[in-house]
Amino acid sequence: MCGIVGLLLKNPALNDSLGKLVTPMLESMSERGPDSAGLAVFADRDQGEKYSLFAQDADFDWDALERGLDEALVPTPRIESQGRYGRLYLSVEPDTLRHWLAEHFPELHVLSAGHFMDIYKDAGHPAAIAQRYGFTGLSGSHAIGHTRMATESAITPAHAHPFTAGQDFCLVHNGSLSNPYKIRRSLERKGIHFETDNDTEAACRFLEWRLRDGDSLEDALAQGFSVLDGFYTLLMGTQDKLALVRDPFACKPAVVAETDDYVAIGSEYRALANLPGVKEAMLFEPKPEEIYSWTR
């Protein structure tokens, strides 16, 4: 069992309230996933090349990273840090940064890369994680969250969702895949690198590979239906979209509420119950093996 939530704001006047709206949704799914949580937040405009970083040590020296980058890679990097989490603004190719970090700061994990997306994820109770990283203060146009009850791989910050691959793409998953290693082997032969042994990472990297190859999100998901085997409700975010699919048996739940102001997705209605105007929202349950997507 896991919990997923998503919120896409159609009314830009609400963008400053994104964190305030989505955090109670995430916390309401704590019973479905009490061991880890994460949140991906998309800005409503291009913020330049940026990276979400996660340090293994709570007392990581972010100033040392700033000095090292300034001397070795690009002058005047900008870092906003909060404990183990750091957001780095830096005009450099993701692969260049990853290789440099692996050599000089191997204790840092790159959570996300892109111009729009920040990812926060950690192990612990969802409410504690929301407080640790100040989720209620976040703003943006759309967000995806996940509460995890691990069933197939370890409980670590890296195994928490959302998973990401490439840039400005992330995915959360409720369910379990039965063929993640088969997918992984086929992608690794194409030179795609994996960071964990989590089944969701296989789905994430498969779909990102299709997107990078030129597929639309909808085309990539249509291929996903034939490649992914197992139980899944998948919720994905790109710089301007949320997309939702359920497996052909609809084994894992999802419910959607749509108003003039937002589209909200939750594993259960409980996640949506406290949103403003939800009593007048159009509520529906997504059908199996159908692609639902919304653009901001």
Place this chain on the structure above:
Amino acid sequence: MDTMNQTAEAVRFDLGQTTVRELNQYLHHELADSGARHIQVANPNGQHNIAVGVDAPVSVDIQGHAGYFVGGMNKQAHITVHGNVGWSVGENIMSGSIRVKGNASECVAASGHGGLVVIEGDASSRCGISMKGCDIVVGGSVGHMSAFMAQAGTLVVCGDADPGLGDSLYEAVIYVRGSIHGLGADAQEEPMSNDDYAKVADLLERAGFDYDLQEFKRVASARSLYHWNADHHQEY
């Protein structure tokens, strides 16, 4: 408990103030001696397990959307949900009735033994899965694999049925008014008899729906899966 009047026949719970556990403990242990005949439940907000295991001739009105297992194992009580419900409304219902004014998610009345479950809107996948004698009337449509392995009882669908209807059906009977988008393994459409029309008329009346009986089709088991056949090569 927010009791309007301890001696009154009506008792009101606000689930914004009290827990589902307190409500259910009242229903199980205190209701019988209280003289209450009517229970109101406010602010359910999609919480799970509301009014599970009631065994008393009372009415329960739930004012909003309920979560999983609402009215599970119900005996005698008449439960109305003024909203939508999550998975497994009326799971293992024994008697009494449950009426959902909105839509229902998956597994309506799963393995229900008796009583009546009415969904005024649509019901999602696996409606009536493994039902064992209860009756279900859905005013709208049902999702895929409804009445999967249903053993006894009746499912009436006033709208359409998604693929896989009645897969591996035993002796439960399904009546569908709209389109059937695909039958499951061993389910087959059969002619309507006078008994079938009488059965549908009775259930529609009890559910409060008014449709032309001639529009309903009967789906029942072809009984070809009852005995294993080596010649099938596992293909059905």
